[in-house]
Amino acid sequence: MHPPERSMHPLKQYWLAEELERDLGDPCNPESVMSFKQVIELDELEAFPEAELTWLYNWKLHHYYIPTNCGGEFTSFEEFIAFVRVMSRRDLTTSISFTTLFWSFLTWMAGTDEQKQELAQFMKDMSGAMCLSYSERAHGSDLLAGDVTATKVPGGYLLNGEKWPINRATISGVTFVLAKTDAEAGSRSLSLFMVKKAELDPATYSNLPKIKTHGIRGSDMSGIRFDDCFIPEKMRLGKEGVGLELALKGFQITRALCAAFSQGAADTALRTTLKFTLGRQLYGKTVFDIPHPRRTLVDAFLDILICDCANIGAGRGFHVVPEQFSVWSAVVKYFVTVTLEKMVQDVSVVLGARYYMREEHDFGIFQKVMRDNAIISVFDGSSIVNLHSLILQRRHLAKFRARRDAQSMEAIATRLQTTFTLDQPVPQFAPERLELFSRGADDVLQGLEIALEQLQALEPPDLEPEVLEQIEALTHAVLAELNAQDDFLGTAAFEHGHDQSPESFELAKKYCTLHAAAACVHMWLHNRKTLGEFFANGRWLALSLRRLLVAVNPALDLPPRLDDEPLAQELLRLYGEDRMFSIVPFQLAKSEVQENPIHAITELQLQAQ
Amino acid sequence: MQLQNSSSKPSDVLVQADLAQENSEAIAIETIQTWIVNQLAKQLSLSAPSIKVEEPLTRYGLDSIDSVTIVGDMEDWLGVDLPSTLLWDYPTIQKAATYLVQEMNIAPGAIASEPETPVQPTKETVGKWSLWGRGK
Ligand SMILES: Cc1cc2nc3c(=O)[nH]c(=O)nc-3n(C[C@H](O)[C@H](O)[C@H](O)COP(=O)(O)OP(=O)(O)OC[C@H]3O[C@@H](n4cnc5c(N)ncnc54)[C@H](O)[C@@H]3O)c2cc1C
Numbered sequence: 204m205h206p207p208e209r210s211m212h213p214l215k216q217y218w219l220a221e222e223l224e225r226d227l228g229d230p231c232n233p234e235s236v237m238s239f240k241q242v243i244e245l246d247e248l249e250a251f252p253e254a255e256l257t258w259l260y261n262w263k264l265h266h267y268y269i270p271t272n273c274g275g276e277f278t279s280f281e282e283f284i285a286f287v288r289v290m291s292r293r294d295l296t297t298s299i300s301f302t303t304l305f306w307s308f309l310t311w312m313a314g315t316d317e318q319k320q321e322l323a324q325f326m327k328d329m330s331g332a333m334c335l336s337y338s339e340r341a342h343g344s345d346l347l348a349g350d351v352t353a354t355k356v357p358g359g360y361l362l363n364g365e366k367w368p369i370n371r372a373t374i375s376g377v378t379f380v381l382a383k384t385d386a387e388a389g390s391r392s393l394s395l396f397m398v399k400k401a402e403l404d405p406a407t408y409s410n411l412p413k414i415k416t417h418g419i420r421g422s423d424m425s426g427i428r429f430d431d432c433f434i435p436e437k438m439r440l441g442k443e444g445v446g447l448e449l450a451l452k453g454f455q456i457t458r459a460l461c462a463a464f465s466q467g468a469a470d471t472a473l474r475t476t477l478k479f480t481l482g483r484q485l486y487g488k489t490v491f492d493i494p495h496p497r498r499t500l501v502d503a504f505l506d507i508l509i510c511d512c513a514n515i516g517a518g519r520g521f522h523v524v525p526e527q528f529s530v531w532s533a534v535v536k537y538f539v540t541v542t543l544e545k546m547v548q549d550v551s552v553v554l555g556a557r558y559y560m561r562e563e564h565d566f567g568i569f570q571k572v573m574r575d576n577a578i579i580s581v582f583d584g585s586s587i588v589n590l591h592s593l594i595l596q597r598r599h600l601a602k603f604r605a606r607r608d609a610q611s612m613e614a615i616a617t618r619l620q621t622t623f624t625l626d627q628p629v630p631q632f633a634p635e636r637l638e639l640f641s642r643g644a645d646d647v648l649q650g651l652e653i654a655l656e657q658l659q660a661l662e663p664p665d666l667e668p669e670v671l672e673q674i675e676a677l678t679h680a681v682l683a684e685l686n687a688q689d690d691f692l693g694t695a696a697f698e699h700g701h702d703q704s705p706e707s708f709e710l711a712k713k714y715c716t717l718h719a720a721a722a723c724v725h726m727w728l729h730n731r732k733t734l735g736e737f738f739a740n741g742r743w744l745a746l747s748l749r750r751l752l753v754a755v756n757p758a759l760d761l762p763p764r765l766d767d768e769p770l771a772q773e774l775l776r777l778y779g780e781d782r783m784f785s786i787v788p789f790q791l792a793k794s795e796v797q798e799n800p801i802h803a804i805t806e807l808q809l810q811a812q
Numbered sequence: 813m814q815l816q817n818s819s820s821k822p823s824d825v826l827v828q829a830d831l832a833q834e835n836s837e838a839i840a841i842e843t844i845q846t847w848i849v850n851q852l853a854k855q856l857s858l859s860a861p862s863i864k865v866e867e868p869l870t871r872y873g874l875d876s877i878d879s880v881t882i883v884g885d886m887e888d889w890l891g892v893d894l895p896s897t898l899l900w901d902y903p904t905i906q907k908a909a910t911y912l913v914q915e916m917n918i919a920p921g922a923i924a925s926e927p928e929t930p931v932q933p934t935k936e937t938v939g940k941w942s943l944w945g946r947g948k
Binding site: 347389390391447448451592595596598599602638639640642643696697699700701702 | 875877881887901
């Protein structure tokens, strides 16, 4: 990284994203790398974004997928999330195709030193890419039912069977294959292999045809087939039989990170729609000045801020409480992707007819964002699969919560402080600390009472009393909802396996929403002094908590909605200054179309404040 | 390890001391088995006698993650940390109980059925934090 510029964000974990922004340039300018015009053209052609990926490799972004102790530059998931947002706001096809590199965390987690070195070299020296071969046509989410086998032979294994549908199955040098090594061994029946295709006999494997998809149309969606394909023993990751365990732990990492794809998409959906509402005149005023569309965009902004708190919290939480990620990751993968999918739908209403057109308004980027974004909640563990894994742990979450004592509360408070204070360093990520099961721990919700104490200790004058009162009352309401859920679980029948009731899924969704609400409160409490005036003021938090509680329980008697005009003004400010819609509004590439009447309008609106 | 034949009779050549140890081991294994059987019977709404200690747990419709959370329950009961994949590696009640006693030297006390989660709607304080009814 180059030395920081004066205008850069005070939090240095956002410098890389800012630098990448600057070098990529304004996506509305057709000349920029990954400009909207270019990525739409590629999408229409269903063409793989080869030049874009090469540009990213030349920029050496792939080094940030390799931990420093393996020879790369990765140090922080918070930084990782920020740069994935930068790519994703331009083009999810490229961002997802590039980010299959995050499967390397399987090796960083479970590989030998030699395997790590080999993979790091492959990535750095050969601009290597990889894919994840878990899914099979006949078995979907049921990994243990897989038919691909790895049969032991002298010196290695013979792979047989087919993996499908796999992103980058064809255009990749390494594939992580989950295969059966002992059909009788239940949860120990699978092993994981890091297969380097260059070392295979080409006659023993083949790629399946490109699958045509609804979104990310240029992706290399295909599959791979093995026929008595010999792989040497050294390609196995970990011991024989640990495949499912590694797969589930690896998912904890990648599922949470997937949320960053949605966050990038959400930024563009909101930005291009806001641009439209500022430029379009109806009935003698701009669409942004009509109350309903204005409210819709403000609510979309709230959704983004809420998801930020959940996901940035999780990004940092990886470094602090990796052992809790069987819970955090499921929550974030479900909540952020589904919330932002809904958010994109909400703002599509404001963009109106143009949302449905493939060339109008910013080159037709909206419809592409909407199609591309729709897959994030599905792949890498669908919403249902994530909620299911949460349901299986839910009873333990309640049990653990009921057992907290002074000592465990003290520990939770300390961990929350590190997790949520953005200007504090986080420990190095220790993937070996990931656990299949958090044993009932979830600091975010289990530290809610700590947050309440901290809220009560806050003093106006630096806060508007009405805002603070609402934050407190709404946080109490979040706690009451959690208590009610825990009480209910204490009396409900135990559910196991795959026959969970639909009602359990509804409860799990609410748990996710409550978790997000608590993350917002922690985020605010720990960063009031560092994230600027808008953040510190807390109005966004009161509005967010209210929004979340309405979703959890529409029958609640909540305080009235605070005036949201300051949010509309902040949205305009971030737009006018080309900053990410985020609790950390880092600098985006400057929009170059200065004579654009829309920018003039924004300027005017800002001046009128 | 003698997991595969843990139900076989003690060898005749064992000396007296070993016999005594074998005996207390057998009691410990029995205790753990009974606890798991009762726990599963309650959770799966089955009668205890219908749960066979030699059957793989997956036979009762448990997901891989269910087996992991049952280990969590066992940790709470025994007050020790266990490998969360215990029931993956030792997939019957008998194998798991034998492993715990013979390899991890776990000697459970009398079987106490687990206390239900206490839920009193009273305001309590733990350390400096009010738990609004959620403290121990
Ligand atoms: C664009 C794209 C990229 C992909 N990339 C990859 C990749 O790189 N590597 C890879 O391995 N796979 C990949 N996949 C596959 C993807 O992860 C699978 O779609 C996923 O595994 C689910 O499988 P399925 O859709 O066949 O659904 P199934 O598993 O067949 O499920 C069907 C339905 O059953 C229900 N269901 C399933 N499980 C449960 C449960 N536990 N509880 C209750 N209901 C349940 C749900 O309603 C679900 O939708 C990709 C898919 C797409 C579309």
